[in-house]
Amino acid sequence: MENSSSCRRHTHDRHQTVALNASLEEWSRRYPGQVTAVHDFDADGLCAAALWKLRLGGSTQVVTGRQSLPNLQNPAQLVYLLDLSCPEKTFPWPSPTVVIDHHPLPQQPPPNTLLLHRHDRCTSWLTHELLWGEADSQHAWIAVLGILSDLGDSNPSQLLQSQLQRWGLNPLRQLTSLVNSAHRAAGDCDQALLALTLHDSPSQMLRSEHPSVVYLRDCQRKVRKRLGQAKQVPAVKRGQVALVQFSSDCPIQSVIAQIWKSRLADHVVVAANCRNDLAQVQVSARSRGSLDAIQILGQIGLTVRGHAQSAGAVLEPSEWEKFLEKFYAHSHKR
Ligand SMILES: [Mn+2]
Structure with missing residues (x-):
């Protein structure tokens, strides 16, 4: 070596x-x-x-x-x-x-x-x-x-x-x-x-x-269908964070986060896909302007990796539950 x-x-x-x-x-x-x-x-x-x-x-x-x-x-x-x-x-x-x-x-x-x-x-x-x-x-x-x-x-x-x-x-x-x-x-x-x-x-x-x-066109049709379902889910806002939680067999969380980001200028958007088929939660975070998603989510115990305005994580369901507790607890302080 x-x-x-x-x-x-x-x-x-x-x-x-x-x-x-x-x-x-x-x-x-x-x-x-x-x-x-x-x-x-x-x-x-x-x-x-x-x-x-x-x-x-x-x-x-x-x-x-x-x-x-x-x-x-x-x-x-x-x-x-x-x-x-x-x-x-x-x-x-x-x-x-x-x-x-x-x-x-x-x-x-x-x-x-x-x-x-x-x-x-x-x-x-x-x-x-x-x-x-x-x-x-x-x-x-x-x-x-x-x-x-x-x-x-x-x-x-x-x-x-x-x-x-x-x-x-x-x-x-x-x-x-x-x-x-x-x-x-x-x-x-x-x-x-x-x-x-x-x-x-x-x-x-x-x-x-x-x-x-x-084959790719078939994939695209499947994704459109799943996105149509996940888009119906409302965002829950607490402090500077907006959470969209859904469950899909397709990893579409980054698209959902992107859609919400364009609607919410003052929030870090967290799209969480509870993948029951994989027993994991796939998280995608997006933010605009000067909002640093990594830092803001870090403060409430969610470690995401990537860039300040585009980051992600994969969590075990038990870790995700712990984050949810902090997310809701955090809101009461405000
Ligand atoms: Mn790249």
Whole structure:
């Protein structure tokens, strides 16, 4: 094992992309063997994986829960970790690892890790820049689906604006929803990855009758039905927190949180999906303006991870019950 000084970190410098590119090239030369990508399940993670696969052609593995990284059966010579943060101290595989990501950095990254990090990008955008160059490539539309999913349509990104002009907002939005429907329906995310790598343009993918796209449309119908049910549930407001609690077999809590966030400017929205099928509670928190969801929820005993305005957690039902007690107790003090 190499010591932690072999971990190279590039962030916040002036020529970020150039520096990141140079280190990636160096690492690719140093480890010319098989590559594997371990990636997130949402549109950003899937689009990053598609851009990676189109460029490097290795095997991919989606992580279905964000709680832990998988044990790889046959670790490649070089592993890429896409859109999944970088863990503290170790990976569950021995291989050197390239992390392409935009989440907060760990205090102590594992040894032999190359961190390609920018907090002002999403992962699909950064992956496109690193593997396909800064100009729009033929696959730029794939990167843009990740931007729409993670950063929205008003980000000043050149890449986003030029692709919006070329394809229009609606088709790109429809595809973003289609790609996200795989995990929201608790379905097979590899179908979304396959669909992204098989089609040459947004219009081609939208019109496609390929089984992967047909599958995604089925997922989308299921998600719409479940969302229609969960949208009926009212929010309970206490202090600065608005709680929406429901039970669904589809992990749609982030969509519900997003919907409520747009209605409630002065509250941290907590959407909690009591997954009876998994015996866990999946929590998604969203906030606007200067409201720091991580901090505000921390004060009432709910630890969520992620960004200040977009965070989440998975709890055991007993932990959730404890939080509910604090949530209601907290309100009496006000
Ligand atoms: Mn992301």
